[in-house]
Amino acid sequence: MRTLWIWFLVVGMVLSLSVVGWAQKVTLNVWLMKQAEVELIKAQEEALKQFQELYPDIEVRFAVFPYSEYRDKLLVAAAAGNPPEVSVVDQIWNPEFAAADFIIPLDEYVAQSQSVKKENYFSGAWDSAQFQGKLYGVPFDVGVWALNYYNKDFFRRAGLDPEKPPVTWDEFYEMGAKMTTAEQWGTALWVGKGDAIQCITDALIFSNGGSVLNEDFTRCVLDQPPAIEAMTFFKRLQSINPAGEVARTEEDSFQLFTAGKIGMFWYGEWGQDTINARAPEMDWACTNFPNPADGKSIGTFGGWNMVIYRSAPNKDAAWKFIEFWTSREVNERVSSLTPANIEAAKSFLQNKRKFSDVIFKQLTTALYRPIFPKYPDLAEIQRNATTAILLGEKTVEEALRDATAEINQLLEEYYATH
Amino acid sequence: MKRKIVGYYFITYLLLAILLIFVLFPFAVMLSMSLKAPDEQFTSPPYLIPHRPNLENYFHVFGQGSMFARYFMNSLLVASGATFIVLGVAIFSSYGYARLLFPGRGFFLALILLSQLFPLAAIIVPLYRIMGATKLIDSYISLIIGYLTFSVPVGVWFLRGFFLSIPQELEEAAMIDGCSRFQAFIRIVVPLVRPGIGATAAYLFFITWQEFMFALTFITSESKRTLPVGIFDFVGQYETNWGNLMAASVLICIPVFVLFLFLQQQLVGGLTQGAVKG
Structure with missing residues (x-):
């Protein structure tokens, strides 16, 4: 009986010690x-x-x-x-x-x-x-959103040099226009539902020297000329892209690129593996995001x-x-x-x-999106403006003026309570 | 006269064909996509029959680094566990609601129906807190208990209809012959409502098999995830692995198909049988 007790005691001590040892981890x-x-x-x-x-x-x-x-x-x-x-x-x-x-x-x-x-x-x-x-x-x-991926065959068919991809906005549009036929297009726009399209429109605005919010994130500056010019260019691309852009997502448009329906596509560096898997035969390359003639190629960080x-x-x-x-x-x-x-x-x-x-060059100059705790709400206002512009419901100026007012109200309401 | 009948059949089959195309087309696309390599998945124009059909996607779904088999077992465990418990509870309580007279019967019955009006999203936060306080978060038990909240009322309501459809005289006769009420219940009534129990079990299995929100909220470890949540492993931030996703979707459907094949007769007969007196 006594030995049994001693055994209990020993086992108990060992157990408790190991628990203590374990608990310190x-x-x-x-x-x-x-x-x-x-x-x-x-x-x-x-x-x-x-x-x-x-x-x-x-x-x-x-x-x-x-x-x-x-x-x-x-x-x-x-x-x-x-x-x-x-x-x-x-x-x-x-x-x-x-x-x-x-x-x-x-x-x-x-x-x-x-x-x-x-x-x-x-x-x-x-x-x-x-x-x-x-x-x-x-x-x-x-x-980084975005790089300009392009299908070299489209360049050859349009009589363009595939080793000289577009650098400026105008070049991008003109080359895209040359590629556009009844069945094929220069590029494919998209709006979709997520927060990705803002990365594209922000990158256009950044490249044109503009911004979404001011430096301390208290006022919206989308109604300023850099943003208006950027969105005017975006709207212009509608004529070299297949219809239905507002309903398309980035993935839908990416599929148009890998299916050989469009010549150029703006997408991030992570897309390379997908292109190789879906279109192993395609002769593709990628170059930096185009910039306005007097601007600098700036992408948006994710x-x-x-x-x-x-x-x-x-x-x-x-x-x-x-x-x-x-x-x-x-x-x-x-x-x-x-x-x-x-x-x-x-x-x-x-x-x-x-x-x-x-890619490295695009990453070193890329900028982050507006820093605001209610960013998803802000992004939605921006996306709605983009939709209105593409659908022709509002002019670029009107859409951006309205979006600016809405975002300013959002900012004011937030900062009034926080 | 004969032409009229032929015309009648023609229209019936035409409508049936349209309905079938409508119902089966998405599944056909799913199956086709699951058998295609990435370069065949998004061609323009698209085609249904793969040129180089292969099972690569299926191998990948079960392959190294994939948790799909585990998710599958988890779903099976949780769905069948919940179904068994619900049946155990609901068979007795629905019989009580169908046969026994007790004060507040109508009130409680209405309450059961009322509980079905709450959207799941409304009860998920209190449930999460309860599970958190009882340290049940991230366990199979938390899911099974969570599923009881909406499946017990469904089970009780369904089964009550089946019990009502059994003539009370059968039980009375058994009791006159010397059975207790419980014996009459077990030996006479339950065997008679077996199709109803089968139909209810199948329905309960379907709703717990495909439940998403509780499974997402209560389970954290990857090793305990169920299929409806786990299938999102194939959906990335910007890109989706469509081939794998479709292969997984086909596989998820299989147990439900099998169950339907076995229970089809009971399900169709059972559901209408209960409905008359529901």
């Missing part, structure tokens, strides 16, 4: 986007192993979500007080999460960090994480930033993970879009993309 829940590529999943697992060797006391648990469910999942979990410790967020959600106080500013961590420094990342991506003077995220990966949630019990561990995951060496291996770390991006583009110089 910090658990880090990290939410990421679902990746389909097998190689990428493997690379992530290997990188995670490496992290665990570096920090054996931090246990990282990944949860991955497909894009279409990701935002809802994050918002519900954060609102219910049950978010992960670390996640990636779309650049355009970053201010929203910051304003809702879900995530914390990272300036102090950055000040002490050896590897996370502003100059190591694309400036447009870094600035997208700024909100009211503080930094709320570290850029993880980026994409991409993802890494953030730390306010409710995270161990924020230092969370920061260590972010530092590791966005470092030059790891960033290159674990991202499916172009890494946000500039050095990582260079070797990523050289290894995985054609025309890497063209």
